[in-house]
Amino acid sequence: MLSRPALSAAQQERARVLVRQVVDWQALVDTAWRKYVLPLVYQNLAALGRGAPTDDVLAIMRPLALLGTSGMLRWHAAFDWFHERCVLASGVPYAYLKGRALAARFYPDPALRMFRDVDILVPPDRLPEMLLCAINQGCTVFLKDEPDTEFDLSTEDKLAEFVYMNPVPSVLMPQGLLVEIHGEIDQHTKLFRTDDLLRDAQETATRNHRIKVLPDAPHITFICYHHTRHLWSKLNWLADLDAICAHPEFDRGAVLDYARAVKLDTTVAATLEFHELASNALHPADLDRATPGGDLLRACVDGLAGDDELEAQMRQGQVLNAFSFEWQRMPVSRWRFLQLTLLKKFRPSYADFRALPGGFRLRRLRYALATGYRIPRYAIQRLQRARRQ
Numbered sequence: 137m138l139s140r141p142a143l144s145a146a147q148q149e150r151a152r153v154l155v156r157q158v159v160d161w162q163a164l165v166d167t168a169w170r171k172y173v174l175p176l177v178y179q180n181l182a183a184l185g186r187g188a189p190t191d192d193v194l195a196i197m198r199p200l201a202l203l204g205t206s207g208m209l210r211w212h213a214a215f216d217w218f219h220e221r222c223v224l225a226s227g228v229p230y231a232y233l234k235g236r237a238l239a240a241r242f243y244p245d246p247a248l249r250m251f252r253d254v255d256i257l258v259p260p261d262r263l264p265e266m267l268l269c270a271i272n273q274g275c276t277v278f279l280k281d282e283p284d285t286e287f288d289l290s291t292e293d294k295l296a297e298f299v300y301m302n303p304v305p306s307v308l309m310p311q312g313l314l315v316e317i318h319g320e321i322d323q324h325t326k327l328f329r330t331d332d333l334l335r336d337a338q339e340t341a342t343r344n345h346r347i348k349v350l351p352d353a354p355h356i357t358f359i360c361y362h363h364t365r366h367l368w369s370k371l372n373w374l375a376d377l378d379a380i381c382a383h384p385e386f387d388r389g390a391v392l393d394y395a396r397a398v399k400l401d402t403t404v405a406a407t408l409e410f411h412e413l414a415s416n417a418l419h420p421a422d423l424d425r426a427t428p429g430g431d432l433l434r435a436c437v438d439g440l441a442g443d444d445e446l447e448a449q450m451r452q453g454q455v456l457n458a459f460s461f462e463w464q465r466m467p468v469s470r471w472r473f474l475q476l477t478l479l480k481k482f483r484p485s486y487a488d489f490r491a492l493p494g495g496f497r498l499r500r501l502r503y504a505l506a507t508g509y510r511i512p513r514y515a516i517q518r519l520q521r522a523r524r525q
Contacts, residue, residue, distance in 0.1 A: 152187030260319030
């Protein structure tokens with residue numbers, strides 16, 4: 137409940153009751169830090185006044201909250217640098233999404249929204265142009281899945297080849313902030329059309345610029361889908377919900393209409409119910425029946441004990457690794473979704489692709505050959521893993 141930009145009067149009263157029941161404040165502090173909400177939690181606890189935690193508890197939290205907020209201010213400065221030097225300088229159409237975009241669009245104090253990277257959407261055919269501009273400004277290309285792979289992007293063909301094999305390239309700014317450059321925002325469903333999103337992108341203000349972000353209805357729909365796919369394993373995502381729902385321009389009907397059009401309406405409706413449950417500090421044990429929002433609340437609470445590894449364990453058995461719950465409406469046919477999933481699963485590595493001769497003109501043939509090498513290797517890895525288990 138504390139993972140939100142501010143508490144209502146009713147929430148403050150509920151918090152005062154719950155504060156008296158906390159027996160392990162260190163666990164609460166550790167969880168808030170790991171889940172990227174400690175500045176929000178500290179701010180809301182410190183504002184309670186009567187019934188707030190003891191001074192020694194707040195004294196533990198305060199320097200960590202300041203550390204988190206100062207880190208975000210550094211990232212905001214790095215973002216301004218990237219926006220000016222790389223995005224505006226390139227002239228490529230763009231729209232920011234997720235963390236930094238949500239902070240600018242919906243949060244009353246953007247510095248309280250913790251984020252680890254920046255996501256930007258650009259036209260797929262101009263992605264190499266954006267990437268080259270970032271490289272020329274001193275950014276370093278980074279392969280998250282192949283961190284030890286060396287590559288040469290010194291020619292236009294080599295750059296095009298790299299983007300062909302890495303549709304979401306990442307660059308590391310000189311300041312240390314990571315940027316993911318997207319040609320489309322979701323490769324699992326391909327429901328969100330890049331052309332439409334960029335055409336309807338809306339402006340919002342930051343400290344030094346007016347930036348373009350995704351239009352509200354598709355952005356919020358995507359956020360509900362993306363965070364549900366990750367089982368709400370980060371509490372700053374829960375803060376996103378509260379910031380969105382509390383914003384004066386939030387249009388619930390428009391969001392649900394858009395979600396219905398892309399067949400993600402059950403996921404968005406469940407997310408909004410989940411927000412209501414969390415806003416009232418309810419625990420899964422408090423619920424007398426199973427509901428979609430309750431399922432999300434339970435997943436979020438179950439994920440508090442761990443991080444990425446626990447999330448991966450919880451996601452085992454998901455429908456094609458994206459849809460966890462029976463009540464979720466499948467937005468594409470299962471056959472189409474299986475095709476997309478298999479294409480991603482058996483996508484060859486950049487190192488395997490680059491090892492094959494032929495140049496960019498033979499990229500499709502090289503891709504097919506590299507995929508042929510990957511399939512038996514994947515099968516062997518699965519057998520080895522099953523044998524160890």
